[in-house]
Amino acid sequence: MTTHTGARRDVSQPTSPIHIELEGTPQEVRRALLRLRAKVDETALAHLDAGTLEIVLGEVLNNVVEHALAKRTDGRIALTCDFANRCWRVVVRDNGAAMPDETLPRGNAPDVDIGLADLPEGGFGWSMVRMLARDIHYHRANGWNTLSFCIES
Template sequence: MTPPQAIEFQFDASEQAVRRALSRVRQFWQQAGVSDCDAGQAEIVLAEALNNVVEHAYCNTGAGRIELRCRVGSDQIDMTILDQGGPVPAHVFAQRTGPDTDVPLNDLPEGGFGWMLIQKMTCYLHYQRVGGTNCLCFAVLRGGNG
């Protein structure tokens, strides 16, 4: 029997639903034969992106839905996130170097690492808003090539 190579589903835009979605995707990746290393890298990127949707896209509404599409290819894992939350500000996609970490431990920033991780860990990253829908597409290379 051939393992599944694609999954698509919707879920509520909440922290708990994101955790359940990540668990479901991990199981899918395992069934699709994705290595633990590749799945771990893809999960970091996916978790950052999904948490951003919950925290920022739906921050003014308090509720919404997220659609996740994931396809496993021989060279990469392709993912698409769709939501009807607020648009992503253009400055978010500026190339990031990350916050200054050459400071005392107590002075380290709490945030500012998410988009930098997403940019550094993906081989493809594209955002567009069509009508009232945000569409974030990205890919993570398989085989430790990221």
């Protein structure tokens, strides 16, 4: 077995995918993001900034928990993150309700140029996903949602 102590691998080379499964609660989302961070840190990708990946994945997972899996106790989420060609390829699957009209949210950014009392306290999640991710695809099949996207690093 060859070791690469202290050597940085070429980040354009594929590494083994990170796979995490979780239940549909905010606490599980937190644990999943912490596991993801730990897994990135222990690989040859540790020098990459995974902050954007964490922001986008957090919003996607929270959205699944709050909407697709709302009022469900048997909710399951499975995510895979694979780094290749300077890009995180992410696939998130869940067994919750379909997206309305089986269409991705438009993700229009809420207006913040307004008075204090009217400032928005939500609605930012999908606008950040739209700004930070590309190649976003969604499909529904056999009672499961599949969302995939890329994060450039």
